[in-house]
Amino acid sequence: MGEDRRSGRWREISAGLREFYVAPYRRTFARAQREEDDLFMLLVFAETLGVPNPAAWYTLELMPLLYERFHDWHRRMGMEHSPLDHLRCC
Amino acid sequence: MSSIALLLVGLGMLTAGYLFYSKFIAERIYQLDPDFRTPAHEFRDGVDYVPTNKFVLWGHHFTSVAGAAPIVGPAIAVIWGWGPAFAWVILGTIFFAGVHDFGALWASVRNKGKSIGTLTGNVIGNRARNLFLVVIFLLLLMVNAAFAVVISNLLVARPTAVIPTWGAIVVAVIIGQLIYRYKMSLLWVSIVGVVALYALIFVGYAYPIVLPESVLGLGPRSQWILLLFVYAGVASMLPVWVLLQPRDYINGLQLFLGLGLLYVAVLIGAPDIVAPAFNDNVPAGTPSLVPLLFVTIACGAISGFHGLVSSGTTSKQLDKETDARFVGYFGSVGEGMLALAAIICTTAGFATLADWEAMYSKFGGGSLAAFVQGGGAILAGGFGMPEDLGATILAVMAILFAATTMDTGLRLQRFVVQEAAEIAGFKVNVVFSTLIALGFCLALAFGAGADGAGGMIIWPLFGTTNQLMAGLTLSIISVILIRQGRPAVFTAVPLAFLLTMSIYALLVQLGQFYAQKNWLLLVMDIVILLAALWVALEAAIAMGRGAKGTAPVAAKR
Numbered sequence: 233m234g235e236d237r238r239s240g241r242w243r244e245i246s247a248g249l250r251e252f253y254v255a256p257y258r259r260t261f262a263r264a265q266r267e268e269d270d271l272f273m274l275l276v277f278a279e280t281l282g283v284p285n286p287a288a289w290y291t292l293e294l295m296p297l298l299y300e301r302f303h304d305w306h307r308r309m310g311m312e313h314s315p316l317d318h319l320r321c322c
Numbered sequence: 323m324s325s326i327a328l329l330l331v332g333l334g335m336l337t338a339g340y341l342f343y344s345k346f347i348a349e350r351i352y353q354l355d356p357d358f359r360t361p362a363h364e365f366r367d368g369v370d371y372v373p374t375n376k377f378v379l380w381g382h383h384f385t386s387v388a389g390a391a392p393i394v395g396p397a398i399a400v401i402w403g404w405g406p407a408f409a410w411v412i413l414g415t416i417f418f419a420g421v422h423d424f425g426a427l428w429a430s431v432r433n434k435g436k437s438i439g440t441l442t443g444n445v446i447g448n449r450a451r452n453l454f455l456v457v458i459f460l461l462l463l464m465v466n467a468a469f470a471v472v473i474s475n476l477l478v479a480r481p482t483a484v485i486p487t488w489g490a491i492v493v494a495v496i497i498g499q500l501i502y503r504y505k506m507s508l509l510w511v512s513i514v515g516v517v518a519l520y521a522l523i524f525v526g527y528a529y530p531i532v533l534p535e536s537v538l539g540l541g542p543r544s545q546w547i548l549l550l551f552v553y554a555g556v557a558s559m560l561p562v563w564v565l566l567q568p569r570d571y572i573n574g575l576q577l578f579l580g581l582g583l584l585y586v587a588v589l590i591g592a593p594d595i596v597a598p599a600f601n602d603n604v605p606a607g608t609p610s611l612v613p614l615l616f617v618t619i620a621c622g623a624i625s626g627f628h629g630l631v632s633s634g635t636t637s638k639q640l641d642k643e644t645d646a647r648f649v650g651y652f653g654s655v656g657e658g659m660l661a662l663a664a665i666i667c668t669t670a671g672f673a674t675l676a677d678w679e680a681m682y683s684k685f686g687g688g689s690l691a692a693f694v695q696g697g698g699a700i701l702a703g704g705f706g707m708p709e710d711l712g713a714t715i716l717a718v719m720a721i722l723f724a725a726t727t728m729d730t731g732l733r734l735q736r737f738v739v740q741e742a743a744e745i746a747g748f749k750v751n752v753v754f755s756t757l758i759a760l761g762f763c764l765a766l767a768f769g770a771g772a773d774g775a776g777g778m779i780i781w782p783l784f785g786t787t788n789q790l791m792a793g794l795t796l797s798i799i800s801v802i803l804i805r806q807g808r809p810a811v812f813t814a815v816p817l818a819f820l821l822t823m824s825i826y827a828l829l830v831q832l833g834q835f836y837a838q839k840n841w842l843l844l845v846m847d848i849v850i851l852l853a854a855l856w857v858a859l860e861a862a863i864a865m866g867r868g869a870k871g872t873a874p875v876a877a878k879r
Binding site: 251255256257261264 | 369507509512561566567571574635
């Protein structure tokens with residue numbers, strides 16, 4: 233019982249320390265992750281946007297998986313409305 | 323006078339301030355509501371908005387706001403005697419900083435976690451928001467330049483601190499690798515990291531490093547300044563997980579450890595204060611106590627930078643609105659405790675009054691060197707270690723604080739340069755924008771003195787800018803309170819006092835810079851003076867609008 237409480241306290245301290253380590257930079261990492269994802273979106277949708285893409289054969293099958301993120305992405309890229317005729321998200 | 327008495331009186335007053343005054347402010351003025359849905363819950367996204375345990379959040383908030391500034395300010399200001407510095411730190415923390423930091427947090431939480439900059443635009447107007455950006459840029463510029471000079475002075479004065487200072491970078495890089503690449507337990511890594519850091523202090527103590535007398539015509543101080551800026555430039559461009567994150571973390575641990583060591587050493591050693599309570603024998607050229615005291619001690623009494631932290635990150639992680647009292651107000655109490663430790667080190671850490679007067683032979687002469695020397699003597703008296711070793715421990719602590727602020731400050735300045743370039747219609751890459759930021763900082767560091775020795779002239783100007791930002795934040799809180807029909811006197815009085823002292827100090831400094839023919843600082847002084855007058859005007863207009871009920875609605879319950 234006492235040992236359980238001790239290990240619980242230990243876990244709490246570890247979790248607190250981890251939060252103390254991670255939290256100040258959480259936003260920075262999330263931004264970097266988003267930038268990488270945005271670049272990936274550009275690669276996947278490059279052909280449909282008129283940019284030749286030698287890997288189009290492979291990226292084509294990824295499109296349905298990324299449709300849900302497309303609206304947020306084109307807004308972030310500074311395009312108010314969807315640039316694709318076949319994809320009317322807004 | 324016994325330093326223990328000063329310590330206990332100071333801590334007692336700060337405790338009373340937290341227990342009674344902050345309770346009154348929380349219940350009657352900000353009227354915290356335990357059922358209010360904070361932005362951390364309303365916009366929870368796992369990135370910016372994360373409800374956080376109040377003790378962890380306090381630790382974060384405190385380590386974000388505490389740096390070298392609450393040590394440097396009081397260490398300079400005791401030249402007027404320990405009495406004025408002590409009174410301003412304690413009363414400033416209780417009635418100014420506590421209300422300011424707590425208020426910035428509350429205002430942000432009540433406005434969807436918006437930053438003070440954004441709130442300025444909403445509550446006062448876009449002119450004030452633009453002014454806010456100018457003030458922030460100047461603040462970053464000055465803090466980087468001043469801290470480079472502060473660190474170089476310490477590295478020249480304490481060669482034993484060189485190895486642990488630069489070794490801490492290696493320790494931080496290793497910690498970053500162990501945590502991210504090897505997924506090691508943070509608890510063990512922390513213990514090993516702190517032990518390694520203190521082991522390096524012993525190595526540095528055994529092997530002091532002194533730079534050559536002259537390299538390309540530059541003395542050791544200038545060489546260190548250049549090396550520091552090269553390091554800060556590289557550090558600001560590295561991915562944050564490599565260096566900045568583990569370095570910040572180690573510094574946080576070091577802060578609690580160092581503060582604890584100092585307080586325990588005072589209680590064990592009970593050194594007597596040798597400095598006068600009021601120094602009527604100040605060195606020639608020392609400016610008048612009023613208004614310079616109130617801008618020399620910024621962090622530690624009240625600091626505008628805290629408002630940025632409170633509203634920028636802390637407000638987005640507040641679990642319950644009632645936690646704001648502990649996180650915001652007690653965060654400023656922590657800063658006050660650090661400033662109090664600095665006052666004790668710089669007044670009780672000397673054997674005789676003559677020794678103290680030799681250290682404070684000119685204005686700005688004591689600074690961190692006095693903190694390190696005095697604190698080293700106190701650690702020696704408390705724990706029986708050699709004085710030089712104690713001084714090395716404190717030198718490393720102070721340098722790490724200042725260097726981390728420099729890393730982050732330069733990174734933020736780079737972003738500002740990139741944004742400014744985008745607004746002007748062209749793109750600058752990371753390296754070029756870093757070089758521009760570095761150029762500004764170097765110009766300021768050497769513009770204040772050919773060998774960087776005059777860099778501390780910038781300090782009161784930095785303090786003034788910091789107080790200006792605090793004034794802006796207090797004016798926003800006051801406007802919100804007026805709109806709510808609540809008493810604004812508890813924020814408006816500190817606001818009026820701060821603006822009066824800042825403008826008065828700027829006018830005094832203007833005369834000094836003109837007499838010294840220091841045109842760079844003169845121009846900066848004029849820019850800040852215009853900003854100060856602008857803040858006063860905007861605040862008055864906004865309060866007038868608030869009183870008539872025409873200000874934008876904010877902070878509705």
